[in-house]
Amino acid sequence: MNKLMNAKEYEESLRKLKLKVYMFGKRVENVVDDPIIRPSMKAVAATYEYAHKPEHEDIMTATSHLTGKKINRFTHIHQSVEDLVKKSKMGRLLGSQTACCFQRCVGMDALNALSITTHAIDEKYGTEYNKRFLKYLGYVQENDLTCDGAMTDPKGNRSLSPAKQFDPDLFMHVVEERPDGIVVSGAKAHQTGAVNSHEIIVMPTITMREEDRDYAISFALPSDAEGITYIMGRQSCDTRKLEGMTFDRGNMFYGGHEALVVFDKVFVPWERVFMYKEYDFSTMLVEHFAAYHRQSYACKVGVGDVLIGAAQTIAEYNGAERASHVKDKIIEMNHLNETLFCGCIACAAEGHREPGGTYQNDLLLANVHKQNVTRFPYEIARIAQDIAGGLMVTCPSAADLASPEVGKWVEKYYRTRDDVPTEHRLRILRLIENITMGTAAVGYLTESMHGAGSPQAQRIMIARLVNMKHKQKAAKELCGIEKGDQVS
Amino acid sequence: MRDRKGRPGKLKAGIKYCGGCRPEFDRVAVVKELREALGEAIEMVRMDDEEADFILVVTGCKTACVDVESLPLKAKKYISSLSDARRVMEELANKTKT
Structure with a gap:
């Protein structure tokens, strides 16, 4: 069964x-x-x-x-x-x-x-x-x-x-x-x-x-x-x-x-x-595994979806969502996140059949994708922290909000709008903190840097896998150093 | 569509969703809305239910990467946007009235 x-x-x-x-x-x-x-x-x-x-x-x-x-x-x-x-x-x-x-x-x-x-x-x-x-x-x-x-x-x-x-x-x-x-x-x-x-x-x-x-x-x-x-x-x-x-x-x-x-x-x-x-x-086992696993960092796009959603939410809670620079920062986060998605889809779409029948993703594009993953989540996290504001790291604990003695002050002074409970604002800030510097930052940031190989590992592979001769030939032909079959 | 006694019959729709990796609309909410709008005129059944009159293929974007080839050979109605959903809802509403 x-x-x-x-x-x-x-x-x-x-x-x-x-x-x-x-x-x-x-x-x-x-x-x-x-x-x-x-x-x-x-x-x-x-x-x-x-x-x-x-x-x-x-x-x-x-x-x-x-x-x-x-x-x-x-x-x-x-x-x-x-x-x-x-x-x-x-x-x-x-x-x-x-x-x-x-x-x-x-x-x-x-x-x-x-x-x-x-x-x-x-x-x-x-x-x-x-x-x-x-x-x-x-x-x-x-x-x-x-x-x-x-x-x-x-x-x-x-x-x-x-x-x-x-x-x-x-x-x-x-x-x-x-x-x-x-x-x-x-x-x-x-x-x-x-x-x-x-x-x-x-x-x-x-x-x-x-x-x-x-x-x-x-x-x-x-x-x-x-x-x-x-x-x-x-x-x-x-x-x-x-x-x-x-x-x-x-x-x-x-x-x-x-x-x-x-x-x-x-x-x-x-x-x-x-x-x-x-x-x-x-080498074969390491490189095939690495290419598959570098593709697997598609997961960071999903985590990025959550972080972008959290950034938009805190912008709205803060009443800052209509500020042009905030709108532009959200656009930048989406641009970076969807660029990551492009990489993991591209290396899959350019996959091929190996002799045993298993399909392997494209090694060069998988390495390019992972190289982007070593960078873009950090920038997305930086922008999220920018939009969130400093309260993300200075706000009191949930226990303080619930305290019979000081809870009313936390509630009063961290309230931004009539229609948004203070607790909701603190919850979304804690989520941003979690992803960008808390337990989840292990996965979203440092794992993005070093998981499936540190950045230099991808750069070595990129250098090895690109067809430099092909690029040089095109350049030399077009400037007349070498004779090609260009339309005359 | 009529039953044996000549009353408007109930349509049976098998549902097949795409995986939902980056949906442009809430696929599950749309199906729920459709079910509520048509009331007892429609029954949602398993995709492989032999009595299904058709299969409703609900995809979160126009890429529609859902594996349609593995589905039973039945008529299919596709929803890959909110406007598709409105169109299918009207079509089914008219069908269940006749």
């Missing part, structure tokens, strides 16, 4: 996991109900719930190429350009509904990159990685699982290759080979949604050379496999979530999370190993 889980079923499935999670130096016994983690779980739950909504299912679901059954798009292998385009649209949709990182794209991107790379390794070496992978994919689709796509190693000294680090565990590597599988050690950093995942898919993080063979490995494990430990990352303003459901949290429903995931001599059975020492395919 093919499951298409809803939010409740997803939450219950997480309760069955026996994850070893640490936060603030203590073991988290109940991960699902922890007040700091729970909003991030609910954001992933939205990816399940929206697949059941008639008004969104056309984007949220797809048809499995393995079974022909309806599946959640997050477990789908792209079979057409249309699939790639809908992936971008799904990112925008969910970003606009949660205003945070909903965490599930990275696993989808890992699955798609592996579908291409395992096929290519098999073609060269006669291995059976693709067969293993497809069996694993069937399991993921059948059970509608959330997978963490784990790529980023701690990396140690950036000037040294994996094999030359002073500590071999600074890159994930094989420490023992057994008849039934391998034993690995290492860690993956910045793992978005790690403790909300059923599975963790590990990939190498950089190009490997022959000396790095032991580090050129890819595999998948249940997230609660023996030997895996999660150490939660802190976020700006994270402990506001411990204050109860006050509007000071900004986003009342959703959030994201990241974790350091430690693998301490973890056993991986052979049937879940998808790359083993084929170092010459590490």
